[in-house]
Amino acid sequence: MKKKSLIWTLGLVAAAGLVPVFTSDQYILHVCVMILIYVGVTVAWNILAFGGILSLGHAAFFGIGSYTVAILYVKMDVNPWLGILAAMVTAALGSLLLAVPLLRLRGPFFALATLAFAESLRLIAIYAVPLTNGSVGITTPPTQGFALISFSSREPYYYIVLAMALIAIGISIWIYYSKMGYHLRASASDDEAVRALGVRTPRLKLAALVISAALTGAFGAFAAMYLFVIDPETNFSTPLYSIQPALNGIIGGMGTVAGPIVGAIVMTPLGEWLRTTFSGTTQGLNFVIYGVALIIIVRVMPGGIVSGMKKLYRRFRPENRSDGTAPDASGPIQPEQELANSEGGRS
Incomplete structure (x- = not known):
């Protein structure tokens, strides 16, 4: 990461950490x-978009995580922090069910497969009443404490999810x-060419x-513990x-590091403001305005x-730098170009 980008990143993290200091408004x-x-x-x-993969089924993994922590906590008295780790494992295992369509389908066909996968899990959650309580859902206990991820105010929730978001961003930057x-991004440009270079895409x-x-x-x-009802x-x-999430990524910049962050920061408060402003008799107008904005x-x-x-x-x-030299016109090296160079160097 460039020094300038690192300074900007640290500044934004510091600003995000100070939000509860400047406002105590719970909304x-x-x-x-x-x-x-x-x-x-x-x-x-x-992360999937790095490889040019469009998923419309991430609700499946979100729901798996929610139900995992809720079932373990409410029905088996497992600590929610351990439940979050278990949720990551079960969501990862659930993703393996998509391995076959991922390896066989491309483009919109894989996107439709992920959509069907999420809908199937929703129906399973409705009918698996002994485990999930069906459409009634599961409500987490009101007992409060840091060990139980339950608080009377939203400040602790904010700092916990901020730490989680920073970890996710860090993992994304590391992968990128x-x-x-590099291999994923090259695969998004030309999968067959990358395979020809010996990469197991x-x-x-x-x-x-x-x-x-x-x-x-x-x-x-985390959302299950924050919202109480699953x-x-x-x-x-x-x-x-x-x-x-797909809209956030596409609006911010699909396949970039900063795009998903910018998209979520812009679109989430916009949707929330429209929902609260155009409620009651004007309900539904918020979707029209939101669509026009998109x-x-x-x-x-x-x-x-x-x-x-x-x-x-x-x-x-300015077109010219202060030292009078013209900026490099060659442009950044594309992922597939860098991959080819690295493969050629090895040979």
């Missing part, structure tokens, strides 16, 4: 908690700049799917936890907000 903190949950889920979703990340995509699912399961488990319609909700952003910035801001920066910066 604002609730919105901030939801933003961080969506940051984490969208960042996890975006690692050998795995199916194994890479499977690893990305497992990591993405595990992170999503962790945030699903039910199939909410925790396996396709619009909330499959479509929304269309405008996509039309103005087709590559996402991050890509659009970079283009604006390049457009308005």
